[in-house]
Amino acid sequence: xxxxxxxxxxxxxxxxxxLARFEExxxxxxxxxxxxxxxxxxxGIAHFAEQGFPTVQYExxxxxxxxxIAAFPFKPATHPQYEGVTExxxxxxxxxxxxxxxxxxxxxxxxxxxxxLLPRPDGVKIGCLxxxxxxxxxxxxxxxxxxxxxxxxxxxALNTAxxxxxxFVHIPARVELAEPIHLLFLTTEAGLTSFPRNLIIADRxxxxxxxxxxxxxxxxxxxxxxxxxxxxxxxxCVEHVKLQxxxxxxxxxxxxxxxxxxxSRVISHxxxxxxxxxxxxxxxxxxxxxxxxxxxxxxxASGDQLMDHxxxxxxxxxxxxxxEFYHGILSGKARGVFNGKxxxxxxxxxxxxxxxxxxxLLSDLATVDTKPQLEIFADDVKCTHGATIGQLDExxxxxxxSRGIGHDEARNMLxxxxxxxxxxxxxxxxxxxxxxxxxxxRLEREQHARA
Amino acid sequence: MNxxxxxxxxNLQAGVEGRKILKGLDLTINAGEVxxxxxxxxxxxxxxxxxxxxxxxxxxxxxxxxxxxxxxxDMDPEERAREGVFLAFQYPVEIPGVNSTYFLKAAVNEVRKxxxxxxxxxxxxxxxxxxxxxxxxxxxxxLSRPVNExxxxxxxxxxxxxxxxxxxxxxxxLDETDSGLDIDALRIVANGVNKLKHSDNAQLVxxxxxxxxxxxxxxxxxxxxxxRIVKSGGKExxxxxxxxxxxxxxxxxxxxxxx
Numbered sequence: 001x002x003x004x005x006x007x008x009x010x011x012x013x014x015x016x017x018x019l020a021r022f023e024e025x026x027x028x029x030x031x032x033x034x035x036x037x038x039x040x041x042x043x044g045i046a047h048f049a050e051q052g053f054p055t056v057q058y059e060x061x062x063x064x065x066x067x068x069i070a071a072f073p074f075k076p077a078t079h080p081q082y083e084g085v086t087e088x089x090x091x092x093x094x095x096x097x098x099x100x101x102x103x104x105x106x107x108x109x110x111x112x113x114x115x116x117l118l119p120r121p122d123g124v125k126i127g128c129l130x131x132x133x134x135x136x137x138x139x140x141x142x143x144x145x146x147x148x149x150x151x152x153x154x155x156x157a158l159n160t161a162x163x164x165x166x167x168f169v170h171i172p173a174r175v176e177l178a179e180p181i182h183l184l185f186l187t188t189e190a191g192l193t194s195f196p197r198n199l200i201i202a203d204r205x206x207x208x209x210x211x212x213x214x215x216x217x218x219x220x221x222x223x224x225x226x227x228x229x230x231x232x233x234x235x236x237c238v239e240h241v242k243l244q245x246x247x248x249x250x251x252x253x254x255x256x257x258x259x260x261x262x263x264s265r266v267i268s269h270x271x272x273x274x275x276x277x278x279x280x281x282x283x284x285x286x287x288x289x290x291x292x293x294x295x296x297x298x299x300x301a302s303g304d305q306l307m308d309h310x311x312x313x314x315x316x317x318x319x320x321x322x323x324e325f326y327h328g329i330l331s332g333k334a335r336g337v338f339n340g341k342x343x344x345x346x347x348x349x350x351x352x353x354x355x356x357x358x359x360x361l362l363s364d365l366a367t368v369d370t371k372p373q374l375e376i377f378a379d380d381v382k383c384t385h386g387a388t389i390g391q392l393d394e395x396x397x398x399x400x401x402s403r404g405i406g407h408d409e410a411r412n413m414l415x416x417x418x419x420x421x422x423x424x425x426x427x428x429x430x431x432x433x434x435x436x437x438x439x440x441x442r443l444e445r446e447q448h449a450r451a
Numbered sequence: 452m453n454x455x456x457x458x459x460x461x462n463l464q465a466g467v468e469g470r471k472i473l474k475g476l477d478l479t480i481n482a483g484e485v486x487x488x489x490x491x492x493x494x495x496x497x498x499x500x501x502x503x504x505x506x507x508x509x510x511x512x513x514x515x516x517x518x519x520x521x522x523x524x525d526m527d528p529e530e531r532a533r534e535g536v537f538l539a540f541q542y543p544v545e546i547p548g549v550n551s552t553y554f555l556k557a558a559v560n561e562v563r564k565x566x567x568x569x570x571x572x573x574x575x576x577x578x579x580x581x582x583x584x585x586x587x588x589x590x591x592x593x594l595s596r597p598v599n600e601x602x603x604x605x606x607x608x609x610x611x612x613x614x615x616x617x618x619x620x621x622x623x624x625l626d627e628t629d630s631g632l633d634i635d636a637l638r639i640v641a642n643g644v645n646k647l648k649h650s651d652n653a654q655l656v657x658x659x660x661x662x663x664x665x666x667x668x669x670x671x672x673x674x675x676x677x678x679r680i681v682k683s684g685g686k687e688x689x690x691x692x693x694x695x696x697x698x699x700x701x702x703x704x705x706x707x708x709x710x
Contacts, residue, residue, distance in 0.1 A: 394507065399544040399598075400554070402504055403614065404532035404561035413557075417548025417597070 013053035013070040019045065022161055025078050029164070037133060037163070040145040044160030051154040060152075063337040063369045064279055064308045069251045072223055076162055077194045080109035080130075085188055085217065090114060093184060093215050095430040100211075101126050102182045108194035108226075109165045118179055123172035126181055129197055132168035139170065143199055147229045148257035153281060155253045159195045159227040166197035166226070171206040173233075180209040180428050187246070190220030198228040202236035202264075209239040209428055212256075216247035216274070223251040230256065232264035234288065239267040241431060242282075245438075246274040248303060255281040262288030262317070269426055271435060272299040272307045273442075283312040286320040286348075295324035295355075298422040300439065301334035301366075302446060308337035313355075315348035315378075324355040327422045329415060330366035331446055341373040344381050351381040359389040360418050362446075412443050455482040457622050457653045458503075458523070463514035464678075465502045471512060472498040474678035480622070483650040487664055487689060488657045490675035491697045496657045497541060499675070500626040503655075504538035505531050518622065532558075533565035535621030535652075539611040539628050546598040554598050555580060555617060562618050583616040587643045605636040612643040623647070624655045629663035641666030661693035674700055 022045045030041060053070040054061040085106055094102070103126065104114035110128030117126055125136065132140050150157035167183045185196050202208055214224055224246060232238050244252055252275040258266045270280050284293050299307040313322035328336040342353045359368040372385035392414050400410035419439050426432040456479055463476040472495045480486050490496050501509045503516065505528035516523040523531060546554070559579075560570040571579065584591060587609045599607055608628055615623055625644065629637055644667050648654065656667055664672070664686065672688040673680045676697070681704055682688065692700075 393544075393546075395544045396546045398506055398528060399540065399546065400549075400558075401528040402506075402532055402538050402540075403554075403558035403618065404529050404565070405554075405557050406529050406561070407527070409557070410529075413549050413554070414546070417546065420548050 013055065013067070015049060015052050017074045018158065019049055021074055021076050025076065025162060029078050034133065034137065036141050037144075041161050041163060044145070044150050044157045044163070047150045048154050048157035048161055051157060054154060060310065060339075063335070064277070064306060066253070066277070066279075068277065069223060069253065072193075072221065072251065073191060075191050075193060077107035077109070077192045078162065078164065080165065082106035082109060082111070082188055085111070085114060085186065087114065089217060090184065090186070093186075093213065094182070095434045098180070098182065098430040100180045100182045102184060103128065103167050105165070105167075105183070105185045105196060106188050107192050108185065108196045120177065121175045124175060124177060125168065125170040127168050128165055129168045129199060130165040132199070136168070136170065139201065140168070140199065143201060143229060143231055144197075147231065147259045147285070148227050148255055153255060155225055156227050156255045159197060159225050159255070162195040163197045164195070166199070167212075168198075169200045169208065169210060171202045171208045171236075173203040174205045176207045177209070180211060180431075182211045183213060185212070185214045185224070185226070187216045187218060187222045187224060187250070190218050190222060193223040193225060196224070196226040198226065200228065200230045200238060200240070202230075202232045202238050204233040205235040206233075207237040209241075211241040211243060211428065211431060213243045214246050214252065214274075216250055219247050219249070221249040221251070221276075224254070226254045228254075228256045230258040230266060232258065232260045232266055234261045235263045236261075237265040237267075239269075239427060241269040241271065241426060241428065242280065243271045243431075244274055244278055244280070248274060248276055248305060250275045252278040254279070256283065258284045258293075260284065260286055260288065260291050260293065263290040264288070265292050267294045267425070268296065270297040270309060272297070272301075272309070273438065275307075276304065277306045279308040279310070281310045283314065284322060285314045285316065286322065287316050289317045289319045291317065291320040293320070293322045294425065295322065295326070296422055296425045297326040298419055299326075299328045299336055300419070300442065301328070301336055302331045302442070304333055306335045306337070310339045310341075312341045312343065313353060315342070315344045315351045315353065318348055319350045320348065321352045322354070325422060325425070326357045327418060328357070328359040328368060329362065329419060330359065330368060331362040333363075333365045335366070336368040336370075338368070338370040338387070339373060340371070340385065341375070342383055342385070344374075344376040344378050344383065346377040348378050349380045351378060351383065353381070353383045355385040357387045358418070359387075360415065361389060361391055362415070408447050412440075412447075415443055416440070456480070457482055457519060458655075459517045461515045461517075463502070463516060464512040465498060465509055466512060467498065467501075467509050472678050473502065475514065476675075476679055478673065478680060480653045480655060482653060484671065485648065485654045485656065485667065485669045487669035487672045488655065488675050488680075489659070489661070489672060489689065489692055491701075492659070494675045495678040496659075496675055497626055500538055500541075500624050500657055503624055504528060504536060529561070532618070533562050537615050537618055537620030537623045539608075539615060539623065539625045541627040541630060543599050543602075543607040543611055545600045545602075547600050549598050551596055551598050552580070552594045555614065558614070559617050579617065583613055586616060586646060587613045588639050589613055604631040605633065608632055608640055609636065609643070612640050616643060616647060619647070621652045622655065623652070624657065626657050627659060628656070629658055629660065637663065638666060661689045664689045676700060676704060
């Protein structure tokens with residue numbers, strides 16, 4: 001794991017309420033959990049208490065001020081008693097009724113009533129973590145909280161302290177799951193903080209596609225703080241789509257940690273559309289030789305939105321590829337942050353790491369802070385990076401107009417093309433299509449707002 | 452013969468970035484005619500193409516350009532295109548991520564809509580496209596590629612004339628279409644242009660060299676110098692320029708100014 005040296009803290013944010021709620025949680029719900037789980041929670045809260053909420057003095061949080069989250073009244077969704085959501089309410093968020101395994105979570109807690117599983121090969125486990133803690137105790141214990149570092153990320157620490165439920169996916173060796181798994185996380189009440197915790201384990205030579213999808217069913221502020229751990233054994237393949245489409249007053253701070261063995265493949269997509277403040281930490285640990293991984297992302301921010309991606313490709317083994325493509329489209333007064341770290345350890349010879357971050361600013365007030373961060377300790381490697389920030393190409397707009405295509409249509413074509421390069425990498429066709437049309441609707445809406 | 456003017460330019464003055472480049476240009480183009488504009492570098496050839504097609508950044512400082520009786524200079528670029536003005540770019544723009552078929556279909560249907568014609572469906576459109584591509588010896592694989600991206604210089608120029616063939620303009624402006632073409636590509640391009648010539652449309656061929664005019668034979672040749680047309684004639688004027696260069700005309704002009 002990479003340790004990050006923080007600048008000295010200038011200010012410690014108030015965490016009393018969080019610690020108090022944890023004590024209640026520990027005395028109550030948590031008390032019935034196995035000892036190993038309680039130990040993880042205790043370690044989580046200890047690290048959260050020690051770190052507190054980060055300030056902009058922390059290098060890792062320089063451009064993203066989480067003060068509004070620290071100040072947000074802390075109401076953790078620790079009791080799984082959420083009901084009243086109907087299938088009809090879920091329908092718009094199903095990618096047009098996509099044929100898939102679908103697990104629905106209300107405020108972080110599994111809803112068996114709303115979930116559907118298709119027939120699946122023997123040994124495939126798709127269910128909720130709360131149940132797996134008992135049914136698959138040893139496997140969960142082996143992985144839960146062992147990969148996503150809570151020692152240097154206070155939000156992962158907080159998630160770990162309140163870990164209760166989320167998705168549990170285990171694909172046994174040599175099984176290629178045909179249909180994707182859709183994990184739909186819904187927030188149903190204003191003011192709640194939820195801590196979804198997902199564990200995806202792909203055994204040797206297996207493959208699975210998972211969509212981790214966040215949606216608000218209320219138009220009011222709430223805080224979602226998920227953590228996902230992905231473990232790929234030798235030659236396994238996981239395509240992971242993290243889709244964040246919460247309401248524009250929500251807070252969302254998420255972490256995805258993938259731990260990869262030799263010859264495995266993780267294709268990570270992060271599509272950020274919603275929330276007032278959204279931060280994603282996506283970290284791939286390339287721990288065996290011959291890994292081929294992709295970090296692919298699109299953030300579409302308008303109005304006052306802030307969208308932040310911090311990615312890490314940690315090359316800890318020879319002959320691995322990591323190819324990263326992140327595109328941002330920003331309008332209004334939106335802000336984008338991208339920090340892409342490529343870490344090549346001394347042993348990781350013949351690394352091929354590529355990183356590009358391109359940003360399209362559609363307004364005068366939108367801003368982007370982008371930073372490639374390469375730390376290379378091996379000498380026989382190929383590492384490239386590039387970041388661009390720009391406006392739409394006026395020459396291209398004129399070219400399209402000179403062929404009879406209207407000004408707005410020409411702009412849309414170019415924005416679509418810019419986003420299309422990212423969306424095209426998603427192999428789950430209904431998801432890609434849905435995102436295409438979401439993008440289109442959003443451009444239309446913004447056009448009307450401009451007009 | 453009764454002449455139908457397509458474009459009438461009167462005392463056109465225009466510039467870019469505060470620099471005046473066209474300094475009173477007059478030109479009338481009638482239906483069925485091919486006009487060539489020749490001139491040395493910096494004489495204003497490309498500025499004329501830019502102003503007529505409505506390229507942003509170019510400023511009209513005076514004069515008029517009337518297209519089928521309408522004020523051309525008042526129209527948006529897309530409106531001009533829909534009305535039948537076509538510019539074959541000297542440097543066609545690469546547009547990554549925009550699929551050629553999608554782009555061509557959008558363009559064709561915008562123009563058809565404007566003419567009150569029905570939009571083409573995918574099948575009819577593809578039929579039209581394939582037929583026109585053959586004339587330009589273009590490979591159909593270009594259709595699935597992004598607009599102009601990764602095209603060779605020759606492919607880009609042929610692609611311009613291919614688009615012209617699809618949009619069937621009333622006034623085609625060819626801005627240095629010959630630049631960067633080898634002789635075979637030049638023949639293909641010229642052949643394409645010639646096939647599009649009709650009694651009800653016109654072509655304005657802007658070129659530095661006479662070479663293109665061996666293949667696209669103009670009815671009129673105009674010499675553009677310092678933002679004005681200083682000499683007009685038949686196709687033989689192009690040959691004269693090829694032989695003697697622009698110097699005799701430049702000299703004549705400066706004598707006039709001194710006198």
